[in-house]
Structure formats: structure tokens, C-alpha cells
Amino acid sequence: METLNQFIAAMSSAWQQADAVFLVGFGVLFFAVWFLPSLLALAFNRQHLGKIALLNIPAGLSWVAWLALLVWAVTGKLSNKLAAKARLKPVL
Template sequence: MESVNVLMSSMIRAFQHADAVFFIGFGLFFLAVWFLPSLLALAFNRKHLGKIALLNIPAGVSWVAWLALLVWAVTGKISNKLASKEHLKKVQ
């Protein structure tokens, strides 16, 4: 229990000595990681970008849902390429 108290006190001291640049940088990093599936959907799967972005807001709380969105954002066009290679129906 004492190690938890030491860890908490060291974190509190670190946040007390942090400046505004650190908090802005940390906030931008946090938002970039939270919305990473949306950013990847913008790059890979533009058709479902709105759905992924909308679902990304609550999905950040659950790692399972966030990882599922991450997979969906990355694999959008890949499944269509594989379907055309095998002469299958494209995924909508």
C-alpha cells in the first residue's frame, strides 16, 4: 500500500511542476490516440468515416470496442481488394 502512496505523491508532484506546454502536448497526444481509428479511417476507408468517427467517441472508454474500430478503419479497402482478386462480391 505504501508503494501506491509513493507513486501517487510522485505523480502529484510531477503535475504540480508541469507547465502549460506539457498539458497542451499531453492533451493533443491523448486526443490523437483516442481518435486514432477515425484518423486511420480518413486515410484508408473514407466510405465509413462518419460511422467510425461517431462510434469512436464512446468506444474510447472500452479497449475492445476501440480495437474493433481500429481494425474496421484499417481493413475497409483491403477486403474489397481481396474480393476483386477472388472474383467475389465487394463488401458494402
Template sequence: MFTDLDQLVTSFLEILSGVSALTGFIFVTFFLLVCFLPSIVAFFFNRKHFPKIFAANVPAILSWIAWFALLAWAVTGKRRSKDKGQQISAHDTSTIVEGDRTIKASSGKSL
């Protein structure tokens, strides 16, 4: 039993010794980017649940189902406004009064 394990470790170390430092760095960087993709997406989309998504991302690395669920959570939801942390709805309408004209603006974007 330990002989198989010794052979496995030996073959792994032989493969690892053949990898250059640059290749190893690129692989580790790519691996971490893919693993933390839900957190990265939540950060750049300015989601209010970013800390929760980041905390759940660490154990979700072990489960692809949980990882995809976190990715869906990071993409959906409400965005925070840059002013005072207010939430912006997908059907936000606002009225702009300009002189004697009233302009009604509606954002048709889905957030």
C-alpha cells in the same frame, strides 16, 4: 476513507502544479491523437464508414479491445472513389482503347 481520497487529490494537484503549460499541451495533443487514431486513419484512407467509425471512437476510448477493433475497421474495407462516391474494388480491371490498340489494366494493389 475520505482521508485517502484527500491525500490522493492533494498529491495529484502537487504533480499537476509542477507540469509546464507546454508539457501539458504536448501530452494532451499526443493523448488525443492516440485516442482518435482509428478516426484519423479512416479519414485519410477515405473510408466510406468514417462517420460511423468516428461516432464509435468516442466510447471506444474506454476499451482497448473496441479501440483495436475500430482501428482494424478503419484500415480494412473499400475505398471511395473521388468521382461520384463510387467504390473501388481491390481487383479493379479496366480496358483502355487507344487508337487501334486495346490495353487491359489491372490494379494489383490491395486496398
């Protein structure tokens, strides 16, 4: 228990000594990681960008949901490509 109290005290003093530039940089990095699935969906021009962005807000609280959104953002059109490849050409 003493180790936990020392850790909390150390982190508290570190946050109190942080300057504004560090706090702004940390905030930008934090939100960039939180909304990474939305940013990737935007970069890959996915048709479900709105759904991914909306679900990204609560999904950041769960690593499993966040990873699922990350996979969805990266492989959104993969099913269409696989479906097109799976169609067999008629045999003559």
C-alpha cells in the same frame, strides 16, 4: 498500500509542477491516440468515416473496441478487393 500512496503522491506533484506547454502537448498527444482510428479512416478515405468517428468516442474506453475500430479503419475496403478477386472467370 504504502507504495500506492507514494505513487499517487509522486504523480500528483508531477502534474502540479507541469507547465502549460507540457499539458497542451500531452493533451494533443492523448487525443491523437484516442482518435487514431478516425484519423486513419480519414487518411485512407473510408466510406464509413462518420460511423468510425462516432464509435471512436466511447470505444476509447475499451482497448478491445478501440483495436477493432483501428482494424476497421485500416482494412475497410479490403473486403471489396477480396470479393472482386474471388469472382471466377467463366470457363470456355
